[in-house]
Amino acid sequence: MAVMLLAQYEVADAGRFLEAFDGYEQERRRAGAVVRGLLSPADEPSVMLAAIGFDTREQAEAFAADPGRAATLKAAGVTRTTDRILEVVRPLSPVGAA
Numbered sequence: 001m002a003v004m005l006l007a008q009y010e011v012a013d014a015g016r017f018l019e020a021f022d023g024y025e026q027e028r029r030r031a032g033a034v035v036r037g038l039l040s041p042a043d044e045p046s047v048m049l050a051a052i053g054f055d056t057r058e059q060a061e062a063f064a065a066d067p068g069r070a071a072t073l074k075a076a077g078v079t080r081t082t083d084r085i086l087e088v089v090r091p092l093s094p095v096g097a098a
Contacts, residue, residue, distance in 0.1 A: 006083070
């Protein structure tokens with residue numbers, strides 16, 4: 001079953017974080033990530049929410065625990081990270097679609 005790593009980051013500088021996030025694409029791919037997206041609450045620009053999809057829970061857990069990820073986040077000015085691994089019960093789809 002597919003899983004999503006939902007990571008919430010508190011960032012000191014959104015631009016610096018975005019550069020680091022975009023620059024980490026190869027590492028995500030090597031870890032088995034198949035999709036990714038980034039959101040930010042409209043009223044909290046210092047908060048970023050990353051949704052990163054994997055085929056297995058083990059892949060998501062390994063990626064979340066990777067020391068290289070932690071070092072990259074620290075260098076990007078992330079002050080706090082909260083990770084949750086979620087099973088995909090129903091994938092995103094257009095409203096009204098079967």
